[in-house]
Amino acid sequence: MINSLLCARNALLTFASQTLKQHPKRVTSAIAALLLGGGGGAFALASYAPDASELPVREVLESVQALPLNVASDALDVQAFKLFRSEVTRSSDTADTLLKRLGVDDEAAASFLRADATARQVLLGRSGRNVTAETSEHNSLLKLSARWSADSDGNFKRLVVEKTPQGFQSRIESAPLSASTRLASGTIQTSLFAATDDAKIPDSIATQVTEIFSGDIDFHRSLRKGDRFSVVYETLEGDGEPLRTGRVLSVEFVNGGKTFQAMWFQDPVAGSTPAADGASAADSRSKGGYYTLDGQSLRRAYLASPVEFSRITSGFKMRFHPLLHVWKAHQGVDYAAPTGTAVRSVGDGVVDFAGVQNGYGNVIILQHRNNYKTVYAHLSRINVHKGESVSQGQNIGAVGATGWATGPHLHFEYRINNVYHDPLTIARENNTVPLSASAKPAFARLASENRVALSAAATLQQTSAQ
Numbered sequence: 001m002i003n004s005l006l007c008a009r010n011a012l013l014t015f016a017s018q019t020l021k022q023h024p025k026r027v028t029s030a031i032a033a034l035l036l037g038g039g040g041g042a043f044a045l046a047s048y049a050p051d052a053s054e055l056p057v058r059e060v061l062e063s064v065q066a067l068p069l070n071v072a073s074d075a076l077d078v079q080a081f082k083l084f085r086s087e088v089t090r091s092s093d094t095a096d097t098l099l100k101r102l103g104v105d106d107e108a109a110a111s112f113l114r115a116d117a118t119a120r121q122v123l124l125g126r127s128g129r130n131v132t133a134e135t136s137e138h139n140s141l142l143k144l145s146a147r148w149s150a151d152s153d154g155n156f157k158r159l160v161v162e163k164t165p166q167g168f169q170s171r172i173e174s175a176p177l178s179a180s181t182r183l184a185s186g187t188i189q190t191s192l193f194a195a196t197d198d199a200k201i202p203d204s205i206a207t208q209v210t211e212i213f214s215g216d217i218d219f220h221r222s223l224r225k226g227d228r229f230s231v232v233y234e235t236l237e238g239d240g241e242p243l244r245t246g247r248v249l250s251v252e253f254v255n256g257g258k259t260f261q262a263m264w265f266q267d268p269v270a271g272s273t274p275a276a277d278g279a280s281a282a283d284s285r286s287k288g289g290y291y292t293l294d295g296q297s298l299r300r301a302y303l304a305s306p307v308e309f310s311r312i313t314s315g316f317k318m319r320f321h322p323l324l325h326v327w328k329a330h331q332g333v334d335y336a337a338p339t340g341t342a343v344r345s346v347g348d349g350v351v352d353f354a355g356v357q358n359g360y361g362n363v364i365i366l367q368h369r370n371n372y373k374t375v376y377a378h379l380s381r382i383n384v385h386k387g388e389s390v391s392q393g394q395n396i397g398a399v400g401a402t403g404w405a406t407g408p409h410l411h412f413e414y415r416i417n418n419v420y421h422d423p424l425t426i427a428r429e430n431n432t433v434p435l436s437a438s439a440k441p442a443f444a445r446l447a448s449e450n451r452v453a454l455s456a457a458a459t460l461q462q463t464s465a466q
């Protein structure tokens with residue numbers, strides 16, 4: 001695998017050309033404005049004329065890899081004789097319902113799909129798989145194909161059902177996924193996930209964003225209407241179809257008027273990056289990580305929140321306002337979440353207490369360095385025992401309503417020398433790890449490319465809002 005620096009740069013370089021190739025009609029002005037400079041990989045934003053032929057496609061070809069010569073006429077010159085149609089499979093599909101939605105009227109094709117074990121297994125009884133049919137002008141099936149990514153080995157599978165002189169035949173092929181870069185942005189009106197839905201950002205990318213800034217922003221408590229974000233992320237595609245979500249390459253989040261920026265960086269000398277098969281798994285195997293654009297690592301000694309921000313926890317409200325909490329002096333933060341939601345250690349430490357205490361119910365108290373302690377109360381489940389070492393992010397228990405709780409929630413406290421402190425302040429005040437001197441030039445180059453990509457992403461929203 002190529003290192004992430006080259007990977008990110010190539011992804012950005014190929015982005016414009018791939019978009020033009022696959023979706024010539026759907027190129028937005030903002031994406032097309034992301035013009036590439038002659039070879040240095042520098043970006044420039046330029047005014048855009050809506051004629052794709054005027055875009056500097058040739059420069060892209062020289063910088064990266066040759067595209068097929070028929071790029072521009074892709075599928076256009078055969079449309080008089082063949083029809084293409086795509087549909088998404090439904091779990092209730094039979095051979096007949098699927099072919100009908102694909103506009104295929106062909107009894108031989110239907111009986112083949114009913115009888116062929118390979119085609120049945122790939123297409124029927126499962127939802128969400130994209131299928132493309134190629135038919136004659138009389139709606140008989142010439143070819144049918146579907147793609148999916150089953151393993152994290154960097155490849156995807158392709159089912160092809162094809163009409164031959166001997167009748168229909170099916171086969172399964174394997175080919176490498178290709179990484180491409182997507183830009184998106186949004187503004188929060190009601191919730192983060194409503195905004196990412198509007199921007200067509202996958203949940204895994206939204207969750208990565210909240211994790212990247214988890215030392216700076218407590219997404220459970222600090223989100224404001226009008227907060228906005230721009231994100232540049234990887235998708236892994238097969239034949240141009242997005243099949244798997246990769247990692248966030250760079251992101252900007254404006255929270256309460258304060259701007260936070262981050263980018264993925266891996267020291268080019270440090271070794272190879274695994275394919276983006278889930279950022280957290282990749283993080284633990286490589287030396288890459290997220291940095292501010294001026295080179296400060298975002299890895300912190302303490303996370304701001306003991307509950308991962310997700311679609312479920314973001315929409316969950318307590319039945320009673322935290323102020324109605326029956327405790328006289330409520331010194332802590334309450335996170336409303338359904339019973340069973342995972343609770344994680346905010347930092348490395350040792351279990352000081354794990355058991356029942358009156359008002360707390362089931363409670364875990366962790367001892368960290370420098371007389372720091374964290375308290376996790378009202379749990380429905382405890383996964384650790386006294387004296388055990390825990391690491392940051394480890395699942396230590398589950399949200400519940402034990403003790404004096406008015407409904408399921410996590411009561412969380414931060415104590416230094418037994419005095420309560422605001423978790424977010426603690427998370428922010430911890431020093432970060434600086435970049436090594438040898439990595440700085442490569443970092444600076446990637447950072448300047450990411451700045452341009454993020455401003456291009458931000459214009460996407462303005463474009464769509466017009």
Ligand SMILES: [Zn+2]
Pocket residue numbers: 325330332333334410411412
């Ligand atoms: Zn509480």
